[in-house]
Amino acid sequence: MTLPIAPPSLPLSDEDPFSAELLDEPAPFHERLRDAGEVVFLERYGVYAMGRYATVHAALTDWQQFISSAGVGVSNFRKEQPWRPPSLLLEADPPAHNAPRASLAKILSPRSLRAYVPIWEAAAERHVEELLADAVDGVLEIDAVPTITEAFPLRVFPDAVGLERDGREHLLPYGDFVFNAFGPHNFLVEAGSVGVSEHAAWIARQCERDRLDPTGIGASVWAAADRGDITEQQAPLIIRSILTAGVDTTIHALSAVLHAVANAPNQWAALRAEPSLARRAFDEAIRLESPVQTFFRTANGDVRIGGTVVPDGQKILMFLGSANRDPRHWDHPDDFDLGRDPSGHVGFGMGIHQCVGQHVARLEATALLKALAARVRAIEPAGPIRRHLNNTLHATASLPLRLALA
Ligand code: OVM
Numbered sequence: 001m002t003l004p005i006a007p008p009s010l011p012l013s014d015e016d017p018f019s020a021e022l023l024d025e026p027a028p029f030h031e032r033l034r035d036a037g038e039v040v041f042l043e044r045y046g047v048y049a050m051g052r053y054a055t056v057h058a059a060l061t062d063w064q065q066f067i068s069s070a071g072v073g074v075s076n077f078r079k080e081q082p083w084r085p086p087s088l089l090l091e092a093d094p095p096a097h098n099a100p101r102a103s104l105a106k107i108l109s110p111r112s113l114r115a116y117v118p119i120w121e122a123a124a125e126r127h128v129e130e131l132l133a134d135a136v137d138g139v140l141e142i143d144a145v146p147t148i149t150e151a152f153p154l155r156v157f158p159d160a161v162g163l164e165r166d167g168r169e170h171l172l173p174y175g176d177f178v179f180n181a182f183g184p185h186n187f188l189v190e191a192g193s194v195g196v197s198e199h200a201a202w203i204a205r206q207c208e209r210d211r212l213d214p215t216g217i218g219a220s221v222w223a224a225a226d227r228g229d230i231t232e233q234q235a236p237l238i239i240r241s242i243l244t245a246g247v248d249t250t251i252h253a254l255s256a257v258l259h260a261v262a263n264a265p266n267q268w269a270a271l272r273a274e275p276s277l278a279r280r281a282f283d284e285a286i287r288l289e290s291p292v293q294t295f296f297r298t299a300n301g302d303v304r305i306g307g308t309v310v311p312d313g314q315k316i317l318m319f320l321g322s323a324n325r326d327p328r329h330w331d332h333p334d335d336f337d338l339g340r341d342p343s344g345h346v347g348f349g350m351g352i353h354q355c356v357g358q359h360v361a362r363l364e365a366t367a368l369l370k371a372l373a374a375r376v377r378a379i380e381p382a383g384p385i386r387r388h389l390n391n392t393l394h395a396t397a398s399l400p401l402r403l404a405l406a
Contacts, residue, residue, distance in 0.1 A: 004046040004047075004311075004314060010037075010039065010040070010041045010308060011036040011037040011039075011040045011041070012040070012041050012043055013032070013033065013036060013040050013041070013042055013043065013049070014043050014044060015029055015032070015042075015044075016044050017029060017042070017049075017294070017317075017319075018183045018184050018186055018188075018391050020187070020389055023387075023389045023390070023391070024387050024389060026293065026321060026322075026394070027325065027334075030051055030319060030321060030322035030325065031322075033049060033050075033051035033319060033322060034051040034052050034322060034326055034328075038050065038052060038055050038305060038306040038307070038308065039055065039305050039306070039308040039310070039316075042317065045074055045184060045315075046315075047074065047296070047314070047315040047316065047317050048299075048308075048310050048314055048315065048316045048317065049316070049317040049318075049319065050305070050316065050317070050318055050319065051319040051322035051323065051326070052322075052323065052326050052328060052329075053323040053324075053326035053328060053329035053330070053346070054326075054328065054329065055305060055306070056318045056319065056320065056322075056323035056346055057323065057344075057346060057350055058305075059297060059305070059316065059318055060318065060346060060349055060350040060351045060353075060354075061350055061351040062351075063093060063094065063351060063352050063353070064300065065299065065300050065301065065303045066297035066298070066299070066300070066316065067093050067297060067298050067299075067300040068090065068091055068092060068093055068097075068297060068298075068353060069086075069091060069092055069093040069096070070298035070313070071086070071091060071296070071298065072090055072091060072182060072295045072296050072297065073181060073182035073183065073296055074182070074183060074184050074296060074315060074317075076298065076313070076315060077091070078298070078313060083181055084178075084200065085237065087237065087240070087241050087244070088100040088234055088238060088241070089101060089104065089238070089241050089353070089356065090241065090245070090353065094352070097352065097353075099229065099230050099234070100230055100234055100237075100238050101352070101356065102229070103221070103224045103229045103230045103238070104221070104238055104241070104242075104356050105356050106224075107217060107220045107221060107224065108217070108356055108357055108359055108360055109359065110359050112220075113359055113360060113363055116156075116160055116363060117363065117367075119156070119160075120156050120160075120363060120364060120367040121367045121370070121371070123152075123155055123156050123367070124152065124367040124368045124370070124371035125371045125374075127148070127151065127152050127155060127368070127371065128368075128371040128372055128374075128375050128376075129375070131147055131148065132375055132376075132403070132405060135403070135405055138404060138405040139402060139403070139404055139405070140402070140403045140405070141382050141400070141401070141402050141403075142382075142400070142401055142403065143398050143399060143400055143401075144255065144258050144399040144400075144401045145251075145255060145396055145397065145398055145399050148254070148258065148368070149251050149252075149254035149255040149258060149396070149399070150172070150251050152254070152364065152368050153247065153250045153251050153254065153364055154168065154171075154247075156364065157246060157247065157250070157360070157364070158171065159216075160216060160217055161212070161216050161217045161239075161242060161243070161246075162212040162213030162214070162215065162216020162217065162218045162219055163206050163211075163212070163213075163216075163218070163243075164206070164211060167202045167206075170198070170199045170202040170203060171203075171243060171247045172247060172248060172251075173192070173195065173196075173199050174196070174199035174200060174202075174203050174243070174244065175243075175244055175245070175247050175248035175249075176192060176248055176390060176393075176395075177189075177192040177193075177196045177199065178244050179248060179292075179390050179391065179392040179393050180192050180390055180391045180392065181391075182294075182295065182296070182391060182392045183294075183391025183392060184391070186391065188389060188390065188391050189391070203240060203243050203244070204236070204240070206218070206239070206243065207235075207236035207237070207239040207240050207243070208236065209222045209235070212239075217242065218239050218242070221235050221238050221239050221242075222235050242357070245355075245357060246357050246360060246361075248393060248395070249291055249292060249357075249361065249393070250360070250361045250364055250365075252289075252291040252388075252393055252394065252395045252396055253282070253285065253286055253289075253291045253361060253365065254364070254365060254368065255395075255396035255399050256285040256286065256288070256289035256291055256394075256396070257281055257282050257285035257365060257369065258379070258399060258401065259285075259289070259385055259396065259399055260281075260284070260285045260288060260289070260336040261281065261336070261379055262379045262380055262381050262399075262401055263336070263381065264335075264336045265378065265379075265380065267281070267336055267337070267338050268373075268378065268379055270338050271338065271369065271373055272373045272377070272406075275369075275370050275373050275374075277338050278365070278366040278369040278370050278373070279362060279365075279366050280338055280341075280342065281338060281369060282361075282362055282366065282369065283342045283343065283345065283347075283362075284336060284337065284338060284340065284342040285336065286324075286342075286345060286347035286348065287324045287325075287330075287342040287345035287347055288324070288325070288334075288336050289321075289394055290320050290321030290324050290347045290394055291347070291393055291394055291395070292320060292347065292348075292349075292392060292393060292394075293319065293320060293321040293392060293393065293394050294317055294318060294319055294320060294321070294392055295317075295318055295320070295349070295392070296315050296316060296317050296318070297315075297316050297318065298313060298314070298315055298316070299311065299312055299313060299314045299315075299316060300312070303316075320346045320347060320349070321347075321394060323346050324345050324346060324347055374406070375405060375406055376403045376404065376405065376406060377404045377405060377406040378403070378404040379401055379402070379403055379404075380401070380402050380404075381400065381401065381402075382400040382401055382402040383398075383400035384400075385398070385399050385400075386398040386399075
């Protein structure tokens with residue numbers, strides 16, 4: 001394969017952001033990337049990259065020049081076949097993007113989700129109560145990943161979508177594979193390939209009308225097809241997006257917020273004193289940890305970014321995680337600070353593709369944080385966090401915590 005050659009004058013980097021080392025600890029690389037320039041050429045992959053807030057934000061909000069329909073991974077749909085039918089949301093531009101987006105945005109709007117608020121709040125309270133029942137002398141040591149950050153979303157989300165019980169264990173590995181597959185065909189894609197066709201087949205079956213509980217979110221996508229908002233061919237692919245993008249992301253975001261409060265005890269105290277800060281805590285943790293680290297766009301025509309021209313068809317890697325800690329935009333960017341307004345972070349993206357499921361994620365997170373704040377006086381690390389490597393996600397394999405009961 002011949003890779004594009006960078007134009008002279010462009011800053012170059014021979015680092016591999018998809019190596020185990022940089023995926024495990026991306027922050028030092030992000031700083032080098034931001035300092036190298038507005039746009040940097042990654043020689044290993046023959047792609048352009050940006051790590052500064054201003055350029056990442058500008059590209060995300062310019063869907064005409066930074067298109068998604070050629071794929072948002074490193075491989076270019078203009079030249080290669082995608083490994084699965086492209087997403088109608090993530091991998092589409094207007095006008096094709098419009099109807100699926102508008103339809104799903106309505107289904108996942110705060111207003112439509114209101115019915116789930118009391119259900120998820122009660123589920124969070126029960127979840128925390130059951131967990132804390134194992135405390136000894138008012139203290140509980142846990143790995144928060146299996147017991148909270150995976151367990152709670154898996155307790156509420158698949159039921160809300162209306163999935164059958166059997167086979168739900170496919171959800172996490174399927175999502176993990178999709179997020180790996182946006183990156184290069186490296187050791188992570190290789191390892192994840194085992195079983196992916198079974199995961200994908202199960203996911204595809206759950207998108208069928210007859211499989212879905214008639215009261216759930218999946219059924220409301222089919223109802224949109226019945227109204228003519230979307231076509232019957234579009235409905236299953238939109239449900240596939242919900243199942244792909246709605247599980248791993250939320251889980252790793254919940255790990256991010258628990259990791260953040262465990263390492264900032266005064267911020268946990270502030271949240272306990274003012275539980276309405278739960279929403280801000282979640283967004284500040286998304287800013288700080290950026291569970292979705294990167295997405296690509298493709299230059300539509302020769303695209304000028306500051307002093308650089310990215311030629312038509314070239315891939316541009318946007319480092320959301322780097323933009324979210326750019327000191328050119330954020331004060332003390334590496335601190336978890338509930339005193340700041342984190343809005344404008346690009347952890348959910350920005351512009352027409354900004355996360356359509358963000359209200360679902362916020363609802364899960366605030367229900368859980370409020371339930372914990374009511375019962376847990378202090379949270380501290382009980383061992384080092386262990387990362388789960390993924391080409392796109394900043395993910396957590398293990399998060400040992402010590403909880404002191406209120
Ligand atoms: C989709 C999809 C998959 C992965 C991520 C995502 C963050 C969307 O299938 O639409 O958005």
